[in-house]
Amino acid sequence: MTGLTLEARDLAVAFQLRGGDVATALDGADLTVRSGEIVALVGESGSGKTTLARALVGLQPPSRGQVLVDGAPLGYRARQLKPFRRRVQMILQDPAGALNPRHTVYDSVAEGLRLHGLAHGGEVSEEQQVADALSAAGLRPPERLFLRYPHELSGGQRQRVLIAGALALKPDLLIADEPVSSLDASIRGEILALLLKLRSDFGLGILVVTHDLGLAWNIADRTAVMYLGRIVEAGPTEEVVASPQHPYTQALLSVVPEIDRLDPVVLEGEVPDPTRIPRGCRFHPRCPALASGAAFPVEDACRGVPLPVLSASEGHHSACHLVAARAGHR
Numbered sequence: 555m556t557g558l559t560l561e562a563r564d565l566a567v568a569f570q571l572r573g574g575d576v577a578t579a580l581d582g583a584d585l586t587v588r589s590g591e592i593v594a595l596v597g598e599s600g601s602g603k604t605t606l607a608r609a610l611v612g613l614q615p616p617s618r619g620q621v622l623v624d625g626a627p628l629g630y631r632a633r634q635l636k637p638f639r640r641r642v643q644m645i646l647q648d649p650a651g652a653l654n655p656r657h658t659v660y661d662s663v664a665e666g667l668r669l670h671g672l673a674h675g676g677e678v679s680e681e682q683q684v685a686d687a688l689s690a691a692g693l694r695p696p697e698r699l700f701l702r703y704p705h706e707l708s709g710g711q712r713q714r715v716l717i718a719g720a721l722a723l724k725p726d727l728l729i730a731d732e733p734v735s736s737l738d739a740s741i742r743g744e745i746l747a748l749l750l751k752l753r754s755d756f757g758l759g760i761l762v763v764t765h766d767l768g769l770a771w772n773i774a775d776r777t778a779v780m781y782l783g784r785i786v787e788a789g790p791t792e793e794v795v796a797s798p799q800h801p802y803t804q805a806l807l808s809v810v811p812e813i814d815r816l817d818p819v820v821l822e823g824e825v826p827d828p829t830r831i832p833r834g835c836r837f838h839p840r841c842p843a844l845a846s847g848a849a850f851p852v853e854d855a856c857r858g859v860p861l862p863v864l865s866a867s868e869g870h871h872s873a874c875h876l877v878a879a880r881a882g883h884r
């Protein structure tokens with residue numbers, strides 16, 4: 555494993571909908587994931603997390619901006635994408651749907667090896683590579699699972715098989731989309747412990763996509779919070795949790811049971827619709843600070859002045875007029 559730095563630079567994805575509307579699912583993300591680092595991407599359903607993850611692995615060509623691989627722009631020709639796809643593995647959001655119900659565990663894990671021409675001809679046999687990957691994903695003894703089908707596995711085992719399929723290719727980076735959201739609480743901890751072990755054993759970089767800030771708090775070095783296609787706050791997880799800047803982050807944190815030191819903030823208003831992004835700050839129609847009058851004297855800016863794209867790669871920052879005004883007055 556060689557190490558890899560994956561960057562999104564002002565990355566945007568717009569979907570043309572029937573009827574002529576455009577859904578700007580991702581509207582300028584700036585994010586870096588390095589080998590050995592765990593980064594959490596947090597936000598409500600529909601905030602654009604999966605869209606950013608898919609764009610980062612080259613599954614979704616951007617409508618604006620770039621993906622950089624060790625500083626060089628990602629090429630979208632098959633010949634360029636194939637080696638990249640081996641190095642950056644994505645674990646899809648729904649483990650039941652992501653596994654082919656007619657494939658055995660063995661074939662599911664071997665599939666990537668065959669696709670990338672790594673199954674035969676190397677020093678290690680295909681069977682040994684599959685067994686090693688299943689072991690690394692915590693499925694032991696691996697041979698006992700070779701001939702099982704997905705419906706014969708528990709949810710936790712299915713998630714581990716997906717992780718094994720990624721590990722078989724010896725990636726540098728893993729992007730795990732909601733890796734534990736479909737699992738029982740007791741299994742969640744085991745899968746999170748596995749992700750931490752993969753980072754320390756193999757030096758993997760991991761981007762964990764989750765709607766749960768409590769999960770980010772448990773495993774991530776850095777956390778980026780998304781709202782309606784934008785990263786609105788990012789920083790070292792401890793700083794984001796100890797001193798959240800953005801009213802949206804504060805609201806998300808206030809309902810995390812593990813971090814129960816704030817009064818719960820219930821967000822008012824509609825679920826975000828990426829075809830109708832509000833003017834000014836995109837969070838303003840639901841912002842508790844604006845509703846309570848705490849945004850004085852910047853309310854007009856909140857309602858009318860757009861915020862710049864936030865760099866989520868270094869330091870602790872947020873995209874909020876109120877935060878900017880307070881910082882300016884210090």
Ligand SMILES: Nc1ncnc2c1ncn2[C@@H]1O[C@H](COP(=O)(O)OP(=O)(O)OP(=O)(O)O)[C@@H](O)[C@H]1O
Binds near residue numbers: 598601604827
């Ligand atoms: N192929 C598509 N065509 C049109 N709109 C899409 C498409 N994919 C996603 N969207 C829209 O883009 C927005 C972001 O979707 P995305 O799946 O990235 O969100 P998410 O944060 O992963 O949500 P969840 O937590 O529910 O998985 C949503 O409003 C979604 O409806």
Ligand SMILES: [Mg+2]
Binds near residue numbers: 603604605647731
């Ligand atoms: Mg998603």
